[in-house]
Amino acid sequence: xxxxxxxxxxxxxxxxxxxxxxxxxxxxxxxxxxxxxxxxxxxxxxxxxxxxxxxxxxxxxxxxxxxxxxxxxxxxxxxxxxxxxxxxxxxxxxxxxxxxxxxxxxxxxxxxxxxxxxxxxxxxxxxxxxxxxxxxxxxxxxxxxxxxxxxxxxxxxxxxxxxxxxxxxxxxxxxxxxxxxxxxxxxxxxxxxxxxxxxxxxxxxxxxxxxxxxxxxxxxxxxxxxxxxxxxxxxxxxxxxxxxxxxxxxxxxxxxxxxxxxxxxxxxxxxxxxxxxxxxxxxxxxxxxxxxxxxxxxxxxxxxxxxxxxxxxxxxxxxxxxxxxxxxxxxxxxxxx
Amino acid sequence: xxxxxxxxxxxxxxxxxxxxxxxxxxxxxxxxxxxxxxxxxxxxxxxxxxxxxxxxxxxxxxxxxxxxxxxxxxxxxxxxxxxxxxxxxxxxxxxxxxxxxxxxxxxxxxxxxxxxxxxxxxxxxxxxxxxxxxxxxxxxxxxxxxxxxxxxxxxxxxxxxxxxxxxxxxxxxxxxxxxxxxxxxxxxxxxxxxxxxxxxxxxxxxxxxxxxxxxxxxxxxxxxxxxxxxxxxxxxxxxxxxxxxxxxxxxxxxxxxxxxxxxxxxxxxxxxxxxxxxxxxxxxxxxxxxxxxxxxxxxxxxxxxxxxxxxxxxxxxxxxxxxxxxxxxxxxxxxxxxxxxxxxxxxxxxxxxxxxxxxxxxxxxxxxxxxxxxxxxxxxxxxxxxxxxxxxxxxxxxxxxxxxxxxxxxxxxxxxxxxxxxxxxxxxxxxxxxxxxxxxxxxxxxxxxxxxxxxxxxxxxxxxxxxxxxxxxxxxxxxxxxxxxxxxxxxxxxxxxxxxxxxxxxxxxxxxxxxxxxxxxxxxxxxxxxxxxxxxxxxxxxxxxxxxxxxxxxxxxx
Numbered sequence: 001x002x003x004x005x006x007x008x009x010x011x012x013x014x015x016x017x018x019x020x021x022x023x024x025x026x027x028x029x030x031x032x033x034x035x036x037x038x039x040x041x042x043x044x045x046x047x048x049x050x051x052x053x054x055x056x057x058x059x060x061x062x063x064x065x066x067x068x069x070x071x072x073x074x075x076x077x078x079x080x081x082x083x084x085x086x087x088x089x090x091x092x093x094x095x096x097x098x099x100x101x102x103x104x105x106x107x108x109x110x111x112x113x114x115x116x117x118x119x120x121x122x123x124x125x126x127x128x129x130x131x132x133x134x135x136x137x138x139x140x141x142x143x144x145x146x147x148x149x150x151x152x153x154x155x156x157x158x159x160x161x162x163x164x165x166x167x168x169x170x171x172x173x174x175x176x177x178x179x180x181x182x183x184x185x186x187x188x189x190x191x192x193x194x195x196x197x198x199x200x201x202x203x204x205x206x207x208x209x210x211x212x213x214x215x216x217x218x219x220x221x222x223x224x225x226x227x228x229x230x231x232x233x234x235x236x237x238x239x240x241x242x243x244x245x246x247x248x249x250x251x252x253x254x255x256x257x258x259x260x261x262x263x264x265x266x267x268x269x270x271x272x273x274x275x276x277x278x279x280x281x282x283x284x285x286x287x288x289x290x291x292x293x294x295x296x297x298x299x300x301x302x303x304x305x306x307x308x309x310x311x312x313x314x315x316x317x318x319x320x321x322x323x324x325x326x327x328x329x330x331x332x333x334x335x336x337x
Numbered sequence: 338x339x340x341x342x343x344x345x346x347x348x349x350x351x352x353x354x355x356x357x358x359x360x361x362x363x364x365x366x367x368x369x370x371x372x373x374x375x376x377x378x379x380x381x382x383x384x385x386x387x388x389x390x391x392x393x394x395x396x397x398x399x400x401x402x403x404x405x406x407x408x409x410x411x412x413x414x415x416x417x418x419x420x421x422x423x424x425x426x427x428x429x430x431x432x433x434x435x436x437x438x439x440x441x442x443x444x445x446x447x448x449x450x451x452x453x454x455x456x457x458x459x460x461x462x463x464x465x466x467x468x469x470x471x472x473x474x475x476x477x478x479x480x481x482x483x484x485x486x487x488x489x490x491x492x493x494x495x496x497x498x499x500x501x502x503x504x505x506x507x508x509x510x511x512x513x514x515x516x517x518x519x520x521x522x523x524x525x526x527x528x529x530x531x532x533x534x535x536x537x538x539x540x541x542x543x544x545x546x547x548x549x550x551x552x553x554x555x556x557x558x559x560x561x562x563x564x565x566x567x568x569x570x571x572x573x574x575x576x577x578x579x580x581x582x583x584x585x586x587x588x589x590x591x592x593x594x595x596x597x598x599x600x601x602x603x604x605x606x607x608x609x610x611x612x613x614x615x616x617x618x619x620x621x622x623x624x625x626x627x628x629x630x631x632x633x634x635x636x637x638x639x640x641x642x643x644x645x646x647x648x649x650x651x652x653x654x655x656x657x658x659x660x661x662x663x664x665x666x667x668x669x670x671x672x673x674x675x676x677x678x679x680x681x682x683x684x685x686x687x688x689x690x691x692x693x694x695x696x697x698x699x700x701x702x703x704x705x706x707x708x709x710x711x712x713x714x715x716x717x718x719x720x721x722x723x724x725x726x727x728x729x730x731x732x733x734x735x736x737x738x739x740x741x742x743x744x745x746x747x748x749x750x751x752x753x754x755x756x757x758x759x760x761x762x763x764x765x766x767x768x769x770x771x772x773x774x775x776x777x778x779x780x781x782x783x784x785x786x787x788x789x790x791x792x793x794x795x796x797x798x799x800x801x802x803x804x805x806x807x808x809x810x811x812x813x814x815x816x817x818x819x820x821x822x823x824x825x826x827x828x829x830x831x832x833x834x835x836x837x838x839x840x841x842x843x844x845x846x847x848x849x850x851x852x853x854x855x856x857x858x859x860x861x862x863x864x865x866x867x868x869x870x871x872x873x874x875x876x877x878x879x880x881x882x883x884x885x886x887x888x889x890x891x892x893x894x895x
Binding site: 011012045048049050069070071072073074075076079085096101147148154 | 717718788790791793794795796797798799800801802804805808809812
């Protein structure tokens, strides 16, 4: 189990990571989520021993890793762009950590084919990294990282360089491979979908600090504050009377602040909310209608693709409580709306 | 964590100490000796020498000539070099690899050989004797350009080859004519390379020695030849020291400006280090269109300009008394006491070769160390600053004249606790000093271009630091390393400035022999000098052709 306590990293005046404490239990996958520049990559690099700590500690299975160089930590790292060694073929890349562990020749060859099969790249051993597509390169990088038999696998935005459909497919494969190999992993990403698809637990970072952590589903259901909610893909964050009206319409608890996903509000024949249509716009998930809701303000609702509504028309709206998150009142940040 | 950092810091400090100690003994000490000679007399500070030397009208003339000639040569090199860089690095020109090698060749030709070449071409009876330019300033200017054009072509060409073409294509798509694309997109992108190359050319020209000594005669002198004259002929050590210091100050100033122009601010964090230049994969050369005609015309003229003195030298070395003969080459093997030379030409070549090998071992060893140190990613601003400082400091010898180093060493040798004066390592060490910056300039860009995450990936996969170095750094650097070996070898073989001060009379190197021969009257001596020049040039050029086959873009680029 990885345990980080009060970890800080400074670059000159800048405190890139500021007093972060977290744990990654054995066999689980933690996603550290945050916008670019929040210090999440620095945190990962500090855990790998690539960045000196200003303060705090990194312990694995109760052993403080201060003074243990990167190559003795047995934490493999996978980079956004693979960082395969261009002068070695795919097989030699995957065999690289095996050789470092003293495994060579026949045993290594078998292990290499097993790992390549695991990531879905059977028969790629003789290929040059330069001939691989982005997705293939990342699969090789994953196989190579797993070949190190890491106690902890560190993944730095492993899917961010790939296009959307490939990313979704690879995210699923990544989850499967990590589960099959029972690998303890820590994933750093700015993409909440990626985190949701791969990780068991999520930690949200902002400006060097940890603002929330917990099981993935729980973090999504209860964002710590408005900013986290927005970052996690919630479209709209409401407060005060507007929040109360929407919650009443959803028939779901009470709270100061409430966050709505983009498909939380639906156009219906009869509903608890009413308003005048401001704009309409056809999207892939249906008709998106901007409605000026009485006592709430502008909300975007999803309607039947066949529905025909005109600007100025009065319409009724329903709120799906499963697509709404309550933000605890302890939150000290004003909503951005 | 902290303990490891301290350990790593100790290793780094020790690694930095070796080249710094070398620089201290073979560079700072001579310069300090010079300061002492110039400003210290009868146990006290004495600045009267400065006033005396500076007030002398001759000093003004010499300094003016040095600066004006260097500026003129720099201007010509840039104006001519940029079109040649275009033709040789951006166009699909048949035989461009050969032409590139041809253009670089003069840079590694020994200065003395270049002097002999131009003299044999321009002297009465030479192919261009009718121009009456023998011993003129125009001849010196031509030799400067001949010698330094390679710097501009290599530096600008390497940058141009690696230039992303898409901005140019975007400009063209926006309606910019080729000429406009060049002035608004290409030229601004090449500016750092041009500035860098121009500064280096200026430094080289301002500190040129062998060329001026062989071509200028008594009519023209630069600060360098004046120092030589004051030291060896007039025995005015104080005057020589004042001039050396004057030059040193000017050069340091110049290097600071170059450094500013080259890079903008230190890099903190996990970046790839200081420099702004990246070595990307060369883009495919373009087709030759009518727009390329000016570049091609300039290139043809340059090729003729470079080839003519070389051909003239070879032709004249094969003649004696108007007849074709190998007599000059046969004489290289004969020990002729009438000439007053203690060795044969071949023995001098062997001496040169042995010294060059020692110098290369030292220069490449230290240069690799420095290149690795200065390209390590810095974690703090302080670290980044220290690395940039080390990078600048090892460049000093590039601009400080070899004469200063040689002369300074000569007068400070007895200060050292060990006897270096009679050590066979003296000349190799001084030559290594001259070659060191070139080695660093060849290796550092390659190491700097390595993505540090490659090293991190290897380390995270369990590779020890030495294994990381073998996997990532050595893989990238072995070709440049070989190229640097050849480059250092070629430079050491032709080194004349420092060697001329330090060489032992009974064991001269080949460049020293050539200089002694052309100083003596008689067609026999000149013929022998010509033959020796051809041999020396052939050896250095062969080495450079082998280097060129390694295809390392940073060789000879600044």
